[in-house]
Amino acid sequence: MAKYLKETSRTFSEFLLIPGLTSFDCVPDNVSLKTSLVKYRKGEKSTIELNIPFVSAIMQSVSDDQMAIALAKNGGLSFVFGSQTIQKQVEMIEKVKQHKSGFVISTANLIAENTLKDVIALKAKTGHSTIAITDNGTANGKLVGIVTGRDYRIGTDLMDKKVKEFMTPFSKLITAKVGITLSEANSIIWEHKLNSLPVVDEDNNFKFFVFRKDYDNHKDNPLELSDETKKLIVGAGINTRDYKDRVPALVNAGVDVLCIDSSDGYSEWQKATLEYIKAEYGDSVKVGAGNVVDKEGFLYLVEAGADFVKVGVGGGSICITRETKGIGRGQATALIEIAEARDQYLKETGIYIPICSDGGIAQDYHMAIALAMGADFIMMGRYFARFDESPTHKVLVNGNYMKEYWGEGSNRARNWERYDMGGSTGLKFEEGVDSYVPYAGSLKDNLEVTVGKIKSTMCSCGFTSIAKFKEDAKLTLVSSVSIVEGGAHDVLVRE
Numbered sequence: 001m002a003k004y005l006k007e008t009s010r011t012f013s014e015f016l017l018i019p020g021l022t023s024f025d026c027v028p029d030n031v032s033l034k035t036s037l038v039k040y041r042k043g044e045k046s047t048i049e050l051n052i053p054f055v056s057a058i059m060q061s062v063s064d065d066q067m068a069i070a071l072a073k074n075g076g077l078s079f080v081f082g083s084q085t086i087q088k089q090v091e092m093i094e095k096v097k098q099h100k101s102g103f104v105i106s107t108a109n110l111i112a113e114n115t116l117k118d119v120i121a122l123k124a125k126t127g128h129s130t131i132a133i134t135d136n137g138t139a140n141g142k143l144v145g146i147v148t149g150r151d152y153r154i155g156t157d158l159m160d161k162k163v164k165e166f167m168t169p170f171s172k173l174i175t176a177k178v179g180i181t182l183s184e185a186n187s188i189i190w191e192h193k194l195n196s197l198p199v200v201d202e203d204n205n206f207k208f209f210v211f212r213k214d215y216d217n218h219k220d221n222p223l224e225l226s227d228e229t230k231k232l233i234v235g236a237g238i239n240t241r242d243y244k245d246r247v248p249a250l251v252n253a254g255v256d257v258l259c260i261d262s263s264d265g266y267s268e269w270q271k272a273t274l275e276y277i278k279a280e281y282g283d284s285v286k287v288g289a290g291n292v293v294d295k296e297g298f299l300y301l302v303e304a305g306a307d308f309v310k311v312g313v314g315g316g317s318i319c320i321t322r323e324t325k326g327i328g329r330g331q332a333t334a335l336i337e338i339a340e341a342r343d344q345y346l347k348e349t350g351i352y353i354p355i356c357s358d359g360g361i362a363q364d365y366h367m368a369i370a371l372a373m374g375a376d377f378i379m380m381g382r383y384f385a386r387f388d389e390s391p392t393h394k395v396l397v398n399g400n401y402m403k404e405y406w407g408e409g410s411n412r413a414r415n416w417e418r419y420d421m422g423g424s425t426g427l428k429f430e431e432g433v434d435s436y437v438p439y440a441g442s443l444k445d446n447l448e449v450t451v452g453k454i455k456s457t458m459c460s461c462g463f464t465s466i467a468k469f470k471e472d473a474k475l476t477l478v479s480s481v482s483i484v485e486g487g488a489h490d491v492l493v494r495e
């Protein structure tokens with residue numbers, strides 16, 4: 001006979017935190033959101049720690065190099081999506097690792113033979129008004145000039161006017177050579193009243209722009225997540241099919257951590273992938289696995305060598321796995337069971353395995369609940385998809401700005417490897433939808449508010465660290481009636 005679990009599957013919205021004693025020193029400024037990313041022995045420290053407990057989802061519509069740079073600058077980490085060719089994923093990882101704060105690899109480049117029409121189109125597409133003009137139209141060709149919004153007049157200049165007729169040519173540009181420090185570059189910018197400073201190598205091949213505004217931003221990123229050589233930390237998603245080619249390529253590119261991306265991680269495919277990586281690289285390559293929703297799945301992946309385990313099946317905002325396949329578990333219930341198994345494993349072995357709650361965060365307070373329930377960090381797709389830095393288009397839908405957001409199990413992503421059960425290649429049916437999410441502005445501005453809310457919740461509960469929060473938080477189940485009581489009720493809310 002089939003086994004029936006006694007417990008009902010529950011979600012975050014069905015729980016609330018009970019406030020604890022808030023001491024005088026329990027103020028948001030004293031709260032640290034530092035957390036472990038990969039396994040460690042009791043008494044030691046995780047070799048990678050996040051400064052905020054957030055990672056962005058392994059999805060085409062969420063985590064590319066731009067998102068990875070923005071999130072690492074703010075203390076979190078992106079897992080660059082794996083549903084692309086190995087070469088393209090490697091290029092993204094390289095861009096993050098080569099990113100020097102304040103030194104920007106240009107994504108808006110043209111050749112001198114292009115026209116004003118091309119400039120306008122590129123500006124609309126990339127949002128950048130400073131365009132590098134190189135001999136081959138790429139970000140590393142020989143620099144021949146730059147174009148900014150001050151070089152042309154819309155309505156007066158003809159659209160077929162050649163770039164070479166109105167760009168500032170190389171001979172008139174103030175440039176710097178590779179090797180210059182950010183503060184030296186900034187001094188030149190100030191001295192010459194520039195908005196941007198192109199940096200070139202010995203042969204005048206274009207390398208970077210330094211923008212006046214970026215220097216100021218850099219000073220505002222005290223939580224930046226970087227390695228010992230000051231390069232930003234970045235992760236990458238892998239699959240259980242081409243790992244023997246993909247993993248070495250990513251490792252060569254300097255990736256800091258990998259994660260096997262699958263909707264159902266309790267499989268021999270994941271075990272084989274983990275064993276391959278550990279046999280090839282030992283402990284020098286860190287790799288997470290998942291997703292699982294119970295103790296058995298968790299222990300299976302841990303025994304196979306996972307450095308962290310991702311929890312959650314079917315809870316993602318764009319995910320219809322539960323509807324199509326009838327598998328999954330309420331995110332809160334899954335997390336509670338696996339957190340308990342993780343703590344038990346620590347007691348028995350002295351090894352701490354961080355767990356990641358993946359999917360289903362609909363409100364900022366859900367993040368605090370997930371942390372209180374034992375998550376070491378949280379993976380989010382919808383949350384990050386809304387920001388300027390996500391890779392998708394911003395579109396106007398019924399008068400509101402939205403960003404595109406699609407699941408890896410949708411026809412649009414065609415990520416069949418994530419849903420692979422062996423057998424033939426190709427997506428057999430959809431497990432995800434193609435959708436829009438409300439555009440929300442910049443990652444930095446939004447994260448500031450979210451982090452502020454979580455710190456404030458932790459203070460209300462009497463905690464200044466995630467470790468203590470998940471050890472001693474007090475939670476309660478709520479009835480559907482008390483959920484109604486939690487919102488504005490019995491009043492007519494004014495617009």
Ligand code: RVP
Binds near residue numbers: 315381
């Ligand atoms: P959310 O943050 O609720 O948008 O969920 C994101 C998570 O949803 C991802 O990290 C992943 O685990 C899952 N996902 C991604 N694509 C799909 C799908 O197409 N079903 N699900």
